[in-house]
Amino acid sequence: RPLRLRTRKPFTGDVTLDCWFTIWSFSHPSELLRMREKIPYCFRFLRDNPNLWNLSRWHHYGTDLPEIPSEPTLPGFPLNEFQYAQLRHGLGCQSCKAHDTRKTYWAFLRRWCKSCFESKIIKEREALSLLQAAKISESQPAMGGDLASIQTILQCVPSGMLDSWGNFVGVGPSQAQSLKTVYLGSDVERLITEYDEQAEANKDTWESKVGDWARKKQEMVNQRREFARAMEQWENRSRTEKCGDHQSKKEARKKYFAEKAKQLDPPMNEEVLKRCPSYARSVKIPKDPNPLAWTPLKPKLERERA
Incomplete structure (x- = not known):
């Protein structure tokens, strides 16, 4: 009941x-x-x-x-x-705990400040060198030779892209010369460790199994890439919508305050209104206009007009 x-x-x-x-x-x-x-x-x-x-x-x-x-x-x-x-x-860098960090790198599923991000990434050439130093290609002649096997294994690692100025532009890998592919150094090292463990555990059959192992890893990376791209697109849409919403609220404040200023004694026209610092500050606030916003603004305008 x-x-x-x-x-x-x-x-x-x-x-x-x-x-x-x-x-x-x-x-x-x-x-x-x-x-x-x-x-x-x-x-x-x-x-x-x-x-x-x-x-x-x-x-x-x-x-x-x-x-x-x-x-x-x-x-x-x-x-x-x-x-x-x-x-x-x-809010806050997930590495150094810098409080004002907001940037999320969806390619790597982490939020970092710029300094921490730059300290954690390596360029494609460095990643290939690490794999080559681990002698992965020597153990995999069936995967197409030295460079081909290394590149196949590198596709098992999530990546991002930097522009010519070193700014992060999105999930990788890059298909353009002007953009550089980057990886997390820790991801590459983790992959090498797992590769060595699997190769050691399957000494006699690893050459036939490594293709399936790599394909499963690449499937995970592809799913992460699709998810990261979808999140980057959602963030861009949200940012655009928010900017449009803020702009419409600012325009509404301008119109509302202009109408209220005309009701003053004597009336204040829009040209005079635009010269008042308090008005300029008030119309930058992305909030809907209301009487509570006009009440503190009115005496300021009257003083500034005088």
Whole structure:
């Protein structure tokens, strides 16, 4: 039997965990991140109920955000819903903890400051040299010879692209001469270690198995590339929409303040209004106009006009 609530009688019962689960599932992912960071109880609740992150994303974004590849499509994809939310809405470098870092490198599923990013990447030539030094090509004559086998193995590593000035431009590999392909040095070293372990464990059959091993790795990289591109496109769309929304709000403020200025005694025309510093500052704020915004602006305009 449902509880009957009365306006004259405050509710004094306990809010059940199921109720909190429903309430938090409608919270924005960025709010969940803040609660997780600042409230120990929320940290434990979100840790024990990982599906909350998925529900929160669906309630606020629907199908606009790319889905994380998951079982059985891609076993072992290195990203869960909490990490996904953290990369979208979190703040701070995940390496040096610099607080104001916002840039997420979707190609590598990490958020880093520029210095940390530059310290972790290596160019394609360096990556090929590491593989060559590991003597991978010598153990794989069946894969097409020295350079061909190294390049095949390198396709098992996620990559990004830099422009001529060293700026990150997106997920790789590059198909243009003006863009350079880069890899994480740690990814290349991890691949070499895994390759050596597999080769040692399958000494007699490794030459016949290495092709399947590489194809599985490349499938993971291809899925990560598709996901990273989808996220980069989503970020670009969101940025464009946000800029358009901000601009429309600024234009609305200009129109609203101009109408209000005409009602002053004596009226203030738009040319005079544009010369007032307080007006110039106010119309740069990307918020909808309202009487609360006009109230503090009015006496400033009257002083500046005088």
